Amino acid sequence: MREGLSAILMGRDEERFLPLSLPPLRRVADEIVFVDTGSTDRTLEIAGDFGCRILHSPWARDFSTPKNLAIEAAGCAWILNVDCDEVLADDPEWRERILARCRATDRPAWIVTIDNLLADGGSVPSKAIRLFRNDPRIRFVNPVHEGVAESLYRHWPRHPPAEIGVRLIHHGYGAGLNKEKIRRNVAILRDWIDREPDTVYGRYKLGMNLRFLGMASEGLYHLEQAVALAGGDADRTSLPFLEELLAACFQGLLEAGHGERAAALRRTVEGWARGE
Secondary structure (H helix, E strand, O other): OEEEEEEEEEEOOOOOOHHHHHHHHHHHOOEEEEEEOOOOOOHHHHHHHOOOEEEEOOOOOOOHHHHHHHHHHOOEEEEEEOOOOEEEOOOOOHHHHHHHHHHOOOOOEEEEEEEEEOOOOOEEEEEEEEEEEOOOOOOOEOOOOOEOHHHHHHHOOOOOOEEEEEEEEEOOOOOOOHHHHHHHHHHHHHHHHHHOOOOHHHHHHHHHHHHHOOOHHHHHHHHHHHHHHHHOOOOHHHOOOHHHHHHHHHHHHHHOOOHHHHHHHHHHHHHHHOOO
């Protein structure tokens, strides 16, 4: 494995976004690995024109599988995970800044900022673990809303990721594709929960997506199920999404007029803080 940075992407029919996302990646990464899941447009032609290493993985309603294939093909010491509709904000010093900070620490991963562009011209920032070591212990999990956080918390519990200052600009929301993607994700999440009804993360993400689509009652049901499952997990404080889950469930209960259940949730969380 050589020093440097491998950028990984996966997608299907991404000819709309690749001409935006690939140029800045070429200026930062030593290589770009693109996993195609069945494109029928000019995606493969564009990826080839930009010098991507192209792999193929038939779409099986699972985002982790093609991303893990990309990791296994990556040849550099660090990996930057980018979605096709995300553009690395242009900064000529980022490559050296990224590599210098990576070399100077034993951290396994870093957090980047994502500016989610909205259709009205505004943006909403979010944080995500997108830069991590090329290490066989680090792999994506979950069929949708995939991530490497579980690997990091399992193997490096005392090394929480820090922010590195890199920014990605996410164009998917502004392009009007968000509801379509969320409906797709809901279908995958429902299948996941049918197979694994006790998945805390799956319940949490299904609840959040349903609420976004206006299905507040069903969404709240899954959020409450996720909280109940988390309550039975002795290691629940290690769940990286626990705070967001509790806040969403509490807000959902108040919005639905369930003040007593919201108060009970608050008491439960206070009990967790006391070790009960």
